[in-house]
Amino acid sequence: MAKHHQSHLIFNLHSICHLLFVLSSISSLAFLFWTYYHPCSCNLQKPITTLHSQSQPLFSGHLPSLPSAWNHLSFSPEPPPKRLNIALFVKRWPQANRAGGMERHALTLHLVLARRGHMTHVFTVSPDASPKAVHPNIHFHLSDPTPFGLMDPAAAWRQFEALNSTQPFDVVHSESVGLMHPWAKRLTNIAVSWHGIAYEAMHTDIVEDLVRRQGEHRSPDLEKRLAERSFRIIEEVKFFQNYAHHIATSDHVGDILKRIYMIPEERVHVILNGVNEYVFKQDSVSGHAFRQQYGVPESAGLVLGMSGRLVRDKGHPIMFEALNQIFMEDQMFRKQIFVVVAGDGPWADRYKELGPNLLVLGPLDQGEIARFYNALDIFVHPSLRAQGFDQTPLEAMISGKPVMATRFASTTGSAIVSSELGYIFSPTVESLKETLYRVFRDGREVLEKKGKAARWRASKLFTATKMAASFERLFLCISSNERKQDTDYCKYPLPSDTFLENS
Known part of the structure; x- marks a missing residue:
């Protein structure tokens, strides 16, 4: 009986790994195809502070059909005539030095957008201390934490509905599942940025097992965790469809969302992470x-x-x-x-x-x-x-x-x-x-x-400015479709776009 159970466990583990191998192969082939046609062209002699004018933009057409990261494009450095009213759902807001990548992304991005004149209403959990007022254009709507210390999604949604009924939001931004899919599917102007998905998490589990030292026992819950990850991938493939727009923070994730999660290409937008270039600089x-x-x-x-x-x-x-x-x-x-x-x-x-x-x-x-x-x-x-x-x-x-x-x-x-x-x-x-x-x-x-x-x-x-300019244009594109505005911000280039590229 014990041998039969052990064989069953090994079979299950092998089946899961085989499934992941097949999925990874598909994604890897796509990645190799992309890198073949998009090689790095770094010029070590080109001074970093130079600006040069391009006679032709890198891309021309409908922005949602852009096949590569929006960071490669150049948008107007001047704030647009339209000021956005943005709702942001994020599980936690950075507190002092305690912040994960997702929280830092939210702060960095929306601080730049606020400085460009846009208004952001942050729906998040009530922390130990009141969130620091980082800019007059950023307002907080706090809800009490759940027993697990996380944001109460139902309470945050009620706050959002009350505010949205009096001053409708142009766009809703969810940092991962800050706004969960049962509510997200009610919105057509929502964009979710992914900072880690189950497909990648399973890869992490496999890597951590492979680096075990000689004689170190395998984690007893590995098979259970891998099985749960497999079903989580299936669930994500299903409920990701409830979000109108998806923002991948890397080229690889953008490829997974399109090819593995089967989200239509025009709903997947790659905007690479950016960091504050005024803080992090050569010195x-x-x-x-x-x-x-x-x-x-x-x-x-x-x-x-x-x-x-x-x-x-x-x-x-x-x-x-x-x-x-x-x-x-x-x-x-x-x-x-x-x-x-x-x-x-x-x-x-x-x-x-x-x-x-x-x-x-x-x-x-x-x-x-x-x-x-x-x-x-x-x-x-x-x-x-x-x-x-x-x-x-x-x-x-x-x-x-x-x-x-x-x-x-x-x-x-x-x-x-x-x-x-x-x-x-x-x-x-x-x-x-x-x-x-x-x-x-x-x-x-x-x-x-x-x-x-x-x-x-x-x-x-990878600057915060380039990342925020890309998000701003996407948000304007979503808003212009929703509001039927005169300016179609989904078109590229617009007369205001500069075609200047940091070199």
Whole structure:
């Protein structure tokens, strides 16, 4: 009986993995096709501050049919004549330094939109403290948390309905399932931005199991979790159809939504994540001061940095093991490499075991994190999470630093699209070690060239300004369709579009 049960479990696990392999193959083929016809054309000699005029726009036509990310287009730097009234549903609002990628995305995006004259009403959970008033055009509508500490979706919807009946919203923006699908299906002017879907989450589960150390037992609930993920994918394929417009934050997710989740292409819009370019920027003076302040030795040959939550799924077990092995194998590497870690979590104390050439700083505020990036020669992002499109590598890139990151499709399809920009490794200790040795051999001169190319790409695509301009145009497009306005904002280009491209 036990053998029969064990065989049944193995069969189920193999079936699930086979299903995922088939789905992944479809998505991978699509990704390879896309990258073949859209190669990176980074020009390392082109100064980043130059603006040049294009005689022809990159795209002309109906914006919802745009096959690539909206970030590649250029929109008017001047605010549009129409000011939008936006409803934003987000599960949590950033509090001090405690914010995940989705919350930071909401704050960064809607702060820029507010500064451009648009009004945003935020429907979210009541936090421990009242949300900080970030701009007069941003207003909060708070609901009491559920027993799990999450936003009460029914209460938020009632607040929305009451306000919408007196001052109708031009567009509704949901950060992931901030507004759940039973209510979303009642709206035609809703756009949802996805920061992680079940299809990607299953990939994460598989990766985390594959990196188990020798002798480490498999998680007892892995099969149950994979089965739940499989059914979650099926459920998402069904209820995602209830959202009128979908915003993918990476090219890879856009492809999945179209090909795997079968959402019509004109309802899927790729708008890549952006970071505040006025906070995160190249500044060698602040970087040098940061090194002095925190005691980074002047003799360090290369300074590597990591930031964020120091937990298992962010890849710190494999990073710790890779560094530990290299430090024992190569005395020159140990003498020349200095590692700075910003963040907290269970692996903070473990890193301290590696010796005096590794510094754990704890969590830093945004201003200090900006200085932290400038103190590095390269930023390392060993995450095991395949979900979403992480912002920390983008912050490092726009600060002029190359990135060393896990080989996940969102990263290789949107950020580190060639070796000119950084390094990619598989989520294994062996691959991570090999890449660390390559970085060490390349040295500072090569890293500076890669950092220049990384900054060029990030300044072109990954700024908060470019992200917000793309969202603004999409919201105007949705609104113009709803309100039957004179200006068809779904057309590109408009006379006000500049065709200037950051280079």
